Amino acid sequence: MRIATAFLLALMFNGATADTITTMRLGTNIMPPYTVITDDRQLSGEATATLNCVFDALPNYRYQTSVAPWPRVVRLADQGGIDGWFLYVKNATSDRFAELSEPLQLETWYWYSHQPIANAHLSDFRDENILVLSGTYQQLWLEAHGFKHFLTVQSNDSLVRAFVARRADHLLISNSVFDETLARLNGEMDNVERRFVGYIQLGLYVTDEFTRREPDFMRRFNAAAQHCRSANPHLTEDDTAQLVQLANQLGQWKDSDWMREALRRQNEAHRYLSPNDIGRLDQRWIDEVEDGGGELIDSVLDSELSIRLDYIKAQHQGVFSELFVTDRWGLNAAASEATSDYFQGDEAIFQALAGTHAQYHIDVLEYDQSSQTFQVKISVPVHDTDGELLGVLVAGVDVERALRGFN
Numbered sequence: 001m002r003i004a005t006a007f008l009l010a011l012m013f014n015g016a017t018a019d020t021i022t023t024m025r026l027g028t029n030i031m032p033p034y035t036v037i038t039d040d041r042q043l044s045g046e047a048t049a050t051l052n053c054v055f056d057a058l059p060n061y062r063y064q065t066s067v068a069p070w071p072r073v074v075r076l077a078d079q080g081g082i083d084g085w086f087l088y089v090k091n092a093t094s095d096r097f098a099e100l101s102e103p104l105q106l107e108t109w110y111w112y113s114h115q116p117i118a119n120a121h122l123s124d125f126r127d128e129n130i131l132v133l134s135g136t137y138q139q140l141w142l143e144a145h146g147f148k149h150f151l152t153v154q155s156n157d158s159l160v161r162a163f164v165a166r167r168a169d170h171l172l173i174s175n176s177v178f179d180e181t182l183a184r185l186n187g188e189m190d191n192v193e194r195r196f197v198g199y200i201q202l203g204l205y206v207t208d209e210f211t212r213r214e215p216d217f218m219r220r221f222n223a224a225a226q227h228c229r230s231a232n233p234h235l236t237e238d239d240t241a242q243l244v245q246l247a248n249q250l251g252q253w254k255d256s257d258w259m260r261e262a263l264r265r266q267n268e269a270h271r272y273l274s275p276n277d278i279g280r281l282d283q284r285w286i287d288e289v290e291d292g293g294g295e296l297i298d299s300v301l302d303s304e305l306s307i308r309l310d311y312i313k314a315q316h317q318g319v320f321s322e323l324f325v326t327d328r329w330g331l332n333a334a335a336s337e338a339t340s341d342y343f344q345g346d347e348a349i350f351q352a353l354a355g356t357h358a359q360y361h362i363d364v365l366e367y368d369q370s371s372q373t374f375q376v377k378i379s380v381p382v383h384d385t386d387g388e389l390l391g392v393l394v395a396g397v398d399v400e401r402a403l404r405g406f407n
Helices: 046-056 070-078 137-144 156-164 175-184 208-213 217-228 237-254 257-269 275-291 295-301 304-315 399-403
Strands: 022-028 061-067 084-088 098-100 105-113 130-133 150-153 170-174 193-207 320-327 332-335 366-368 373-383 389-398
Touching: 022 070, 046 061, 046 084, 046 105, 046 217, 070 084, 084 137, 098 208, 105 137, 105 175, 130 137, 130 156, 137 150, 137 170, 137 193, 150 156, 156 170, 156 175, 170 175, 193 208, 193 217, 193 399, 208 217, 237 373, 237 389, 237 399, 257 304, 257 320, 257 332, 257 373, 257 389, 275 295, 295 332, 304 320, 304 332, 320 373, 373 399, 389 399
Parallel strands: 022 061, 022 084, 130 150, 130 170
Antiparallel strands: 084 193, 098 193, 105 170, 105 193, 320 332, 320 389, 366 373, 373 389
């Protein structure tokens, strides 16, 4: 993702007439694979395709693009020469006069080091040389976080070779880029530590001035972006292994007497419920959620088991976004906060464990729009002392908090 030599390129999209649409003036830089120039001098790449998808859903808007180095692009936006720029990482300087959209692309970044970093803080390395590809999002992100000392190179191959040769002790890079480059170079990495930094969101910055003229644009753009952006990142084997450790921790609570006894009581109370009864209870819960609360929700949230779950959630400082327990039929028995529905028995978090010998289930990684975090649900079965299934304990996990090696 190296920045190319500065030049200017104008592109126009959509065929509506000028008096029916608003044309946005956008800036960008050449950052393969997101933005590239084709042989016929057209702007292409993953970011362009995503942006075209979004604007196809906004028939009253089109855009034209100027290509230049990032400093010039940002300066033009600050001075009113353009209305926005893409793709870019969130930073305080840009936030001063523009707003970043929902993510259009997502990257998974890791910190590689020849030094021990298991218990390190990211700020510990601000005075050391950091190896980066010149002009990349990693360099922009590090600069936004107060880093000033860089050893820059011009290609991924040079980046990995320099790290293997220990020209610098620290490297910030996308894990997929690093693994692919290392394998292609037949490189070996002994005694190197790797820590998860985060899922980095790249989006469209829109100037406050444009938003004042078009107050509904950002809402409409973000709604369309949800359906156009690339798929969420995948959990690596190392990521999954760490989440399995979290599942094992959940297992310590599921075997507690206080959880088993609470589920025995609810299972007895619900033993004669018919499928129609369950459906009516589920709809009642959904209605109460829409109304802001009700007796059924209160009966769950006020239980002793829910109070324990709420305490556990607080103790883990944001790693758990929610904790809830179902009975053997998949009905909520306790929860740290109200779930969207009462019946969980038709979801993978329950079905993957009911009637099986599985010790845990880790659901798919998803981006939560409301909290702007990456979430995964981990569920573990709760068995009675005789092995009978009593219910399922489910944890909603903020994956970045769970995996991040730096505080």
